[in-house]
Amino acid sequence: MKLLTHNMLTSHVKGVSKGYPLLIKATQVKVNEVDFNPKFVSRMIPKLEWGALVQAAEGLGHRQDLPGELVSDYEQNEDFLKKVHRILLEVEVMEGCLQCPESGREFPISKGIPNMLLNEDEV
Amino acid sequence: MNMMEEAASRLERDHVHSVYDKIAPYFNDSRYKAWPKVRQFLLDLQPGSIVADIGCGNGKYLHINEEVFKLGCDVCRPLVDFAWSQGHEVQMCDGLHLPYRDGCFDAVLSIAVIHHLSTKERRIRAIKEMARTLRVGGRIMIYVWAMEQKRRKFEKQDIFVPWNPNPHVASGFNGEHVKPRRRATAQSVSEAIDNTEKHRKVRSTSSVADEEDLSRSVPQQRTQRLWFFSRSLDSVFDFGSLAISRSSSRDLSTLSSTSGENEGNKSNQRGRGRGLIKQVSSFFSPPSVIGSEEDVFGSVTDLHKGQKDPGGNNNNTGTENQSVAVSLAQECGSWALPDLVSLQREPLKQSEDEREGGQQGEEQQGSTLSPQGSEGQVEGSCLRYYHVFREGELAELIENHVEELHVKHAYFDHANWCVVAEKVQLWKI
Numbered sequence: 001m002k003l004l005t006h007n008m009l010t011s012h013v014k015g016v017s018k019g020y021p022l023l024i025k026a027t028q029v030k031v032n033e034v035d036f037n038p039k040f041v042s043r044m045i046p047k048l049e050w051g052a053l054v055q056a057a058e059g060l061g062h063r064q065d066l067p068g069e070l071v072s073d074y075e076q077n078e079d080f081l082k083k084v085h086r087i088l089l090e091v092e093v094m095e096g097c098l099q100c101p102e103s104g105r106e107f108p109i110s111k112g113i114p115n116m117l118l119n120e121d122e123v
Numbered sequence: 124m125n126m127m128e129e130a131a132s133r134l135e136r137d138h139v140h141s142v143y144d145k146i147a148p149y150f151n152d153s154r155y156k157a158w159p160k161v162r163q164f165l166l167d168l169q170p171g172s173i174v175a176d177i178g179c180g181n182g183k184y185l186h187i188n189e190e191v192f193k194l195g196c197d198v199c200r201p202l203v204d205f206a207w208s209q210g211h212e213v214q215m216c217d218g219l220h221l222p223y224r225d226g227c228f229d230a231v232l233s234i235a236v237i238h239h240l241s242t243k244e245r246r247i248r249a250i251k252e253m254a255r256t257l258r259v260g261g262r263i264m265i266y267v268w269a270m271e272q273k274r275r276k277f278e279k280q281d282i283f284v285p286w287n288p289n290p291h292v293a294s295g296f297n298g299e300h301v302k303p304r305r306r307a308t309a310q311s312v313s314e315a316i317d318n319t320e321k322h323r324k325v326r327s328t329s330s331v332a333d334e335e336d337l338s339r340s341v342p343q344q345r346t347q348r349l350w351f352f353s354r355s356l357d358s359v360f361d362f363g364s365l366a367i368s369r370s371s372s373r374d375l376s377t378l379s380s381t382s383g384e385n386e387g388n389k390s391n392q393r394g395r396g397r398g399l400i401k402q403v404s405s406f407f408s409p410p411s412v413i414g415s416e417e418d419v420f421g422s423v424t425d426l427h428k429g430q431k432d433p434g435g436n437n438n439n440t441g442t443e444n445q446s447v448a449v450s451l452a453q454e455c456g457s458w459a460l461p462d463l464v465s466l467q468r469e470p471l472k473q474s475e476d477e478r479e480g481g482q483q484g485e486e487q488q489g490s491t492l493s494p495q496g497s498e499g500q501v502e503g504s505c506l507r508y509y510h511v512f513r514e515g516e517l518a519e520l521i522e523n524h525v526e527e528l529h530v531k532h533a534y535f536d537h538a539n540w541c542v543v544a545e546k547v548q549l550w551k552i
Contacts, residue, residue, distance in 0.1 A: 004212075005212045007227075009214070009224075010224045040192075043172075044173075107222075113214060115214070
């Protein structure tokens with residue numbers, strides 16, 4: 001699970017109103033090499049919940065010096081874009097779980113795949 | 124969960140999810156085709172878009188357009204695993220409960236998915252869930268099997284379609300066909316395409332292929348196919364419309380009184396409810412007998428006769444089924460379904476063993492109908508449920524029930540009804 005994906009994921013347990021962002025509890029993290037496409041990254045940025053991204057990166061020990069607030073005119077800032085690229089697309093959680101911030105329910109991640117299926121009683 | 128929900132959920136578990144779990148290996152490495160119009164929809168997206176393929180199966184659309192970020196999800200683990208092995212971001216989830224925040228996608232795909240949902244209400248809910256995750260201005264493309272096919276028309280909308288692996292493919296699947304994980308170079312265009320070309324063959328198994336493809340790939344075989352009709356689950360629960368014979372009045376009164384008590388004491392009703400679900404599910408099982416809908420209510424005894432008739436296979440553990448009078452229409456139609464391998468036209472046999480045991484393990488589930496002489500190891504127990512759509516039905520569903528989506532295009536593509544709809548801002552006063 002890449003952090004770009006994580007940024008979209010939310011807990012959908014019945015009755016939960018604050019299911020986002022999910023807390024990452026990783027037991028295995030990989031870092032891959034992915035071709036850097038600055039345009040792609042800069043287009044992704046406005047679609048992100050920036051705070052959730054920083055929080056997730058920090059939780060994994062990969063925050064480096066990503067700012068807590070988005071800088072303005074980042075489109076031209078290649079350094080910044082490279083950092084974002086790395087955290088969005090290269091860091092990958094292979095094993096662990098995603099925890100609902102409100103209910104505590106844990107969704108397992110196994111072999112890079114989060115299992116977000118709910119049980120009958122959570123639906 | 125109310126009774127209808129439980130029945131629907133069980134039906135889908137038995138005749139969609141568990142079937143795909145079984146047959147996944149056969150089309151992971153497969154013969155599939157990315158529909159050109161779906162491909163075009165993806166290619167037309169703004170670079171930097173985020174797209175979700177809800178019900179992505181083996182991920183056949185996830186490699187298209189490297190300028191956009193794609194993620195896929197499905198309930199079928201083997202298919203999701205395969206998609207992951209191809210380098211895609213995928214999750215396990217269920218289309219009625221999507222784990223994505225509101226408005227986070229620029230586009231959503233639902234290709235040959237919602238026709239597997241067994242009630243109208245669930246189909247609407249699935250569309251609404253996808254709409255929820257779309258941003259305003261974002262677009263969704265939905266493909267569903269059409270009732271009206273090129274040469275003929277399905278006579279009923281709710282059907283079971285048997286699966287058979289293609290007999291002329293030498294034992295189909297084995298592990299070597301699965302490419303090693305391509306994570307690190309997933310963004311690289313040429314690699315991705317290369318990878319897929321090796322896997323891509325002629326026909327799609329989750330949608331209907333061209334007739335040219337059909338004749339090319341099944342030259343010698345008879346093109347008779349079988350599929351089975353049933354009533355929709357929606358109509359089963361419409362007690363007012365059911366006509367039953369005398370001997371079943373006891374059963375019907377049980378059914379209707381329970382439905383009336385839905386709001387009442389849950390724990391009390393639980394036990395009865397469970398038993399009823401089992402009965403209802405068993406009505407809805409693929410056919411034990413060939414007959415017509417009109418016959419069913421006229422004569423329950425004929426039905427019993429039909430069940431006892433075929434050869435040795437039929438033992439009497441099916442008493443549960445037989446005692447229930449309300450049965451679903453079952454009719455066997457034979458006509459070429461392009462994406463399925465031909466079955467021999469054999470008298471249908473019924474084996475009640477697995478039915479009797481209830482829904483035990485996954486291996487036990489699904490229809491036990493087993494046409495004789497069928498090829499492949501996963502034959503009769505793999506009957507997939509489909510609700511095929513009439514012309515205009517999908518667009519109507521959206522227009523009447525999903526106000527946050529506005530239909531932009533509706534068309535027929537190969538054997539599917541297709542809609543492209545846009546998410547609109549709703550203003551509540």
